[in-house]
Amino acid sequence: MDVSLSRTANDLPEGTAVVVPYFSGDRPDVLLGLSRTQHDQLQALLDADARVGRMYETTFLPGTNGESSALVLGAGSRDEVSPLLTARLAATASRYLTGLGFHSLAFVARPPADGDASIAATVEGAIGGAYNTGLLKTRDRTLRSLERVVIVAPNPASGAETAIRRGQIVGEARTAARDLVNLPPNEITPAGLADRARDLAQQCGLEADVLDENALRQQGFGAILGVAQGSMQPPRVIVLRYGDRNAATRIGFVGKGITFDSGGLSLKTAEGMMTMKADMSGAAAVIGGMLAIARLAPEGIAAAGYIAATENMTGGGAMRPGDVLTAYSGETIEVLNTDAEGRLVLADVLAYAVKQGATHLLDLATLTGAARVALGGVAALATGKPSEWVTQVVAAADAGLDRAWPMPLYPEYRKQMDSEIADIKNTSGDRGGGALTAAAFLGDFRGDVPWAHLDIAGLAFSDRPVPYSARGATGFGVGAVVATALSLAGE
Secondary structure (H helix, E strand, O other): OEEEEEOOOOOOOOOEEEEEEEOOOOOHHHOOOOOHHHHHHHHHHHHHOOOOOOOOOEEEEOOOOOOOOEEEEEOOOHHHOOHHHHHHHHHHHHHHHHHOOOOEEEEEOOOOOOOHHHHHHHHHHHHHHOOOOOOOOOOOOOOOOOOEEEEEOOOOOOOHHHHHHHHHHHHHHHHHHHHHHHOOOOOOOHHHHHHHHHHHHHHHOOEEEEEOHHHHHHHOOHHHHHHHOOOOOOOEEEEEEEOOOOOOEEEEEEEEEEEEEOOOOOOOOHHHHOOHHHHHHHHHHHHHHHHHHHHHOOOOEEEEEEEEEEEEOOOOOOOOOOOEEEOOOOOEEEOOOOOOOHHHHHHHHHHHHHHOOOOEEEEEEOOOHHHHHHHOOOOEEEEEEOHHHHHHHHHHHHHOOOOEEEOOOOHHHHHOOOOOOOOEEOOOOOOOOHHHHHHHHHHOOOOOOOEEEEEOOOOOEEOOOEOOEOOEEOOOOHHHHHHHHHHHOOO
16 A cells, blocks of 8 residues: 655645534634635534534545545534544545545644544554455455545654554554454364464564464463363464564563363353454454564564464364463462463463563453443553553553553452462352452463553443444554564664
8 A cells, every 4th residue: 555745735646535624613714724625614513513523424526627526524613632543533534435435645734633643543544544444355345445544734744654654554454463353263263363363474574373272282282282181273372473582572462362262061052252353453453463573573673463362162172260270380270260361371371471571561452341340441450560561561552542541459359369289260140340350360470570451441342333444354453562572672
């Protein structure tokens, strides 16, 4: 896709639609990118309909006499402007216009949404809005295609070109992550996910290693193997590497890759299983994030993605409530609920990342419904140790357009995970603080390495379409991974 910067909305490529943000209180006659006729049309609409200009409201003004068509997009109050909102506005416009068949879009960057961060967000949002969900449709398919994005900024900052490139790279990485989640679980099996990750890594110059079930057994990944034993699909651990392994700073990104979650013998409801192909969204975020890191090439750090990929099924060999597993770290785990399987597989790969030399850890997982209850699917739940590292990750996630909110990890949460028969149990049995007791469980396997945990349940998959996104995978977490790596690299 061609992405470029222009100081003027004149002489745009033929067939380009211009997207003009409209802030409350704007006068139509001063809006850059509209013809005189379109100014008059907009004023008439404003006089007749107060809805024009409301947040995410789309007002399409066709071009005449060779002029470009325009979309006036309600942007709310200037006081509400942020890069995240800018990305959502750009996605709304892109989703609307590519649905009409436009392939070339020009976005007018207006103050205060014309800084480098907002320009990157505009590009990223434009790519996201054009996303196609009908990946396997053979008929009745609305094909969205975005071939060109022009950012119109009369007075661009010196870093605008760099911002455009970053927005494109992260936007395309989110698309790759969304594809992995949206594809069906009979295609994205653990082995299928490993194959796709290896192919994507090769395209970006990442080093990729895959541990199969024999290697996992030989090396003692007992928690992953315990979850996998109810499935006919063998598990995999996928490792993607960027940079010099001897770098002083080595960040390990750990992703939960449950390619389908039935709940095991602690069976989910039929309705609860309908979107459980998305239980590998943390893994998809890590894969997408690593692809973007490879293309952005930050200096002075090494980054590795560690993905535990397995199904959680109900076959004759399935683990039972009451079973005790021996994790990669050697710690024993009493399984009280087989539907608390994500923390089991993360335990093994967190310990493995520590042994591989990670100096910092960030895990991403659709881990608990409790996180969604706590934050309403508006932000990821962030916690970990020490608090300074969690604070840095939260700031990076916000900068990466993946909003997160820090929560405490008090000793009482870990105390609730004590087992009478083993070192730790996989659930407290108490609904209160469920997202934090799950995080406290994970903390046992990070050693002394600074570790942050993002529970992305409620954000990785949308049950219904919204103006800026189709139903399905959102790619949430990719931006957090990339921004965390750049933060550690001082960028």
